[in-house]
Amino acid sequence: AQSVTQLDSQVPVFEEAPVELRCNYSSSVSVYLFWYVQYPNQGLQLLLKYLSGSTLVKGINGFEAEFNKSQTSFHLRKPSVHISDTAEYFCASLSGSARQLTFGSGTQLTVLP
Amino acid sequence: NAGVTQTPKFQVLKTGQSMTLQCAQDMNHEYMSWYRQDPGMGLRLIHYSVGAGITDQGEVPNGYNVSRSTTEDFPLRLLSAAPSQTSVYFCASRSGTVSNQPQHFGDGTRLSIL
Numbered sequence: 009a010q011s012v013t014q015l016d017s018q019v020p021v022f023e024e025a026p027v028e029l030r031c032n033y034s035s036s037v038s039v040y041l042f043w044y045v046q047y048p049n050q051g052l053q054l055l056l057k058y059l060s061g062s063t064l065v066k067g068i069n070g071f072e073a074e075f076n077k078s079q080t081s082f083h084l085r086k087p088s089v090h091i092s093d094t095a096e097y098f099c100a101s102l103s104g105s106a107r108q109l110t111f112g113s114g115t116q117l118t119v120l121p
Numbered sequence: 122n123a124g125v126t127q128t129p130k131f132q133v134l135k136t137g138q139s140m141t142l143q144c145a146q147d148m149n150h151e152y153m154s155w156y157r158q159d160p161g162m163g164l165r166l167i168h169y170s171v172g173a174g175i176t177d178q179g180e181v182p183n184g185y186n187v188s189r190s191t192t193e194d195f196p197l198r199l200l201s202a203a204p205s206q207t208s209v210y211f212c213a214s215r216s217g218t219v220s221n222q223p224q225h226f227g228d229g230t231r232l233s234i235l
Contacts, residue, residue, distance in 0.1 A: 012163075014163075017161065040221040042223060044226075049228070049229075050228050050229070051125070051211055051213075051226030051227050051228045051229055052164075052211070052213075052224075052226040053226070054223040054224075057221075057223055059221050098163060098164070102221060108154070108166050108169065108179065109164075109166075109224065111156075111163035111164040111165075112163050113161055113162055113163040114161075114163050
């Protein structure tokens with residue numbers, strides 16, 4: 009069975025500082041990876057996805073993630089965060105013949121003034 | 122653009138009551154699914170459907186029923202509510218049978234069982 013591990017449940021960071029949210033997935037021959045963001049009282053929105061090709065993926069709102077097959081990681085980064093980035097972030101994977109996403113437990117990013 | 126619409130947004134039930142959470146999408150997506158979100162556990166799949174007339178169980182199906190009579194609608198039924206079903210429920214849809222397409226989520230239904 010697939011598994012996705014988000015190593016940090018809470019990440020506080022000051023405004024304009026860089027941030028990295030960590031995600032590791034269980035290894036598979038082929039894997040698709042996603043990051044979603046959830047703002048308070050809203051559903052999930054897609055930030056970015058890795059399907060194939062370049063290992064550096066750029067998403068919306070200045071976020072990017074790097075697929076690292078040897079470390080089975082897909083960490084999310086932003087060089088300078090804003091107050092409006094405060095939200096919960098979910099990493100998800102889809103591998104092989106699986107038809108369903110497997111979600112990590114989420115990381116709450118809190119940007120402090 | 123409506124996207125995925127869930128109703129109601131909030132609901133309080135007593136143990137043993139039944140209710141239906143509604144989900145509708147206007148994107149002609151074949152694939153629809155229901156998740157529940159609990160603190161520290163991410164989203165867990167309850168049931169899903171790959172098209173009208175076809176449904177299947179996800180990771181945590183017990184206590185829930187679904188049906189898919191049309192492409193647009195995918196209601197989730199709680200037959201006899203239990204406090205363990207207190208959660209936030211999300212409906213999602215995606216296009217086609219290509220499983221790597223991103224899902225579109227509704228805004229959720231916050232359900233409390235007393």
